[in-house]
Amino acid sequence: MVTETKHIKKIALQIAGMTCASCVVHNEEALKGLPGVENVVVNLATGKAAVEYNPSRVTLAEMRKAVADIGYEVVLDTARFKITGMTCASCVANNEKAIGDLPGVGKVVVNLATETAQVEYASDITSLAEIKKAVRDIGYGVADKVEGQESLDREREVRQREIRRQFINLIFAGTLGTLVMIGMFQPYWIFPNFIPSWLNNKIVLFFLTTPIVLGPGRQFFVHSWNGLRRGVTDMNLLYATGIGAAYLIAVINTFWPDAGFGGRDVTFYEAAALLTAFIILGRYLEAVTRGRTSESIRRLMRLQPKQARVIRDGQEVEIPAEEVQIDDILAVRPGEAIPVDGMVVEGYSSVDQSMITGESIPVEKNAGDEVIGATMNKTGAFKFRATRVGKDTALSQIIKLVEDAQTTKAPIQKIADRVAGRFILGVHALALATFLFWFFVGFGLWFSQESRLLLTPYALTAVGAFGFAFIISVTVLVISCPCAVGLATPSAIMAGSGKGAEYGILFKGADAIETTSKLQVVIFDKTGTLTKGEPSVTNVLALGSLSESEVLHLAAVAEKNSEHPLGEAIVRGARERGVDPEDAEGFNAIPGHGVDARLNGRNILLGNRKLMAERQVAWDGLMPEVERLEQEGKTVMFVAVDGSAAGVVAVADTLKETSALAIEELHRMGIQVAMITGDNRRTAEAIARQVGIDRVLAEVLPENKADEVKKLQQEGKVVAMVGDGINDAPALAQADVGIAIGSGTDIAKETGNVILMKDDLLDVVAGMQVARATIRKVKENLFWAFGYNTLAIPLGFGILYPFFAQVVSPELAALLMATSSLSVTLNTLRMRGFVPAIRRRISSGTSPSLSVASPVSP
């Protein structure tokens, strides 16, 4: 709600993070401290700050910053919509500027590759309609951003329309342009023998070229005019200036040959025609290939099942998947896709979850197990209760996360955009300087009657200082176009974030990808991350006539009804070894010590050393072994039968199968690996040795983990923390990159910049490899894009002219420019075949074998 009295406006800002009266005071003081803010009243209950301010002296962005600086956040509305008609980085800059200049806009990110804008704005000050109007005012189109299948269909439809439009333009301009070129070549070499001379008639060429310039070429003039009248420039202006100037000179030399621009021998019809044709060729190829870079997200969207079989009144009813409600019971048959997320209530099956988690082996599902929507049921039939539907399903959350990542900008992209945004002005300035140089200096010094335009029939005999300087100036305009710069980063980020999603690795934003690629230290939380987080039986020792299997059997019988983690570990360990413990005849828990049970008339005593001492059971024969196990950090449980020592069972947490391999791979990548744990140093170092960890942060209380991360950062390292997204949240938040592992399906709740859907440490490695490959691709693309400009501008400027008497023609410049954009897009498309090295090595069997789970302390 904004009210206005003369120059003072009122706005209600929603502030997040306030918990007490002092928060109110802090926010009021922070806002009042801004020049131009007349009055502030913060209401803790509503979380709103009523601000009276003078908009000519203070902006919304400044108010946001003032609030953010003291640790709170101004919550703004967020809108996402599509912007059509963008072709280059300067279009991005123009739209960001047009939107960002609106008084109520806090943040705007425009993405060229996805053609989307994400705007954070105060609807009190600026409405969404005003934001869209600002976009339309500078000559771009606006369409609502839709999600899911509808988005997929609409996006494809729009892209197809654009491809078709540019294809028709291309055929039209290409055909007529070829005729113009043939006509221009007619007097040369052997062409007079089979090309009729009338095709070289300048009037005929005028009639062939004019439809190209006014038809397919019209778009450049319209767009540049729309932008220019609002003070913004883009690539279209470069094209329009180039095409318009060439065409104008050609027309003057045709109809007023004595005007002094070189006469009828120097018409540039083919320059105007082919320049248009080549630029449109570039646009067409870009439209075709750009769609392919978003293939990964489309593949995700295509996974969404359309139909679901719901049990209603005991009958299976087929309904659209989006109509499934929470708590609906759904039936799934073999070979069918699971429509939404849920919990199995009946039946048994194995489910291929590879499309969501990247896990290649089907996962068994029983009653009580979670199933993920869009995964494929393999063998059995089962029923499940829907727990998450619509936008809350794991698939929808993944799609949203990937889309969000694709709408954000990596720091490297912000620099590239800023450069490209200024480039257009720079290019026009360069074109002006080029013109002045060749007009006043270069022409007089070096002009030769033998001068030629590369790949054209012309000898530039008849041109004067103006004509010559003008051609070179137009060439500089066209050849300098930084089209490829705009695509270089977003297309690679799109490909990279999509590629990550394929492997169940979700990057929350482009900056997460970039920072992940720069990591120097990875800290692993120990319990539950490096280790399985649940104790298991590691050693069984027997005494006397009993075998180890019998000792374990007896221990399992005693613990069968126990709910203690160690007891559960013993029962599970027995079952894994094929021992099925029967029910004990009598069972008595001895709190803090162990249990006492009876089986087939025998008394079983299971417990710690203290219990054995109390019951006076002698263990002399096994004590050296017991002490060795305890020194390894294992928990030893003593088993006595009828008052005599029978054996011991050692229990410990175990390392995950992939821990050692993951750490080995990280070392190979030059990453320092640290482990953080609450364990004592000796135990922690023993574990670290087993997996090859470089640095141990031991005896760290959970609440101090973030401080340890900070200490490493203070050493100047770029640090990642890998841990449980919920328990390790503060440390994940403190790290440069927080990697939440084994997140399962409720992605939205996760802290961390990178979310791994599987509980597999190799995905930490794979994530880093995807990030590095993506940023490498970004750098390659920027190299191609800027490298092209760096090389092409001097050529266009005529640097070689004094030596070879040849200059680059405007149409050749356009062809080179189109090639540059194409090379960037094709380079990005190479990401489609990318497989993280660790995955490639494992699947090809060339990796070192996975280390066998080895015991560590709990």
Place this chain on the structure above:
Amino acid sequence: MKSIGFKSAIISAAISLTAAGLFLLATLSGEYTIVERIGGIGWVALLSMIILMPVITPLVKRKSGGN
């Protein structure tokens, strides 16, 4: 918005024409045809206008208090 655009265009045009005038003065020191001078004036004025508009418009906008 319109007044800002108009003001910017006037200022840009004035500076561009000055640049074109300077160009004309410079050509007087050499042997250029009238067509070369006119063509050059046009091209210099056009490029100057294109360069100046995006620079002048935000300045004018800022001067008028962002409205």
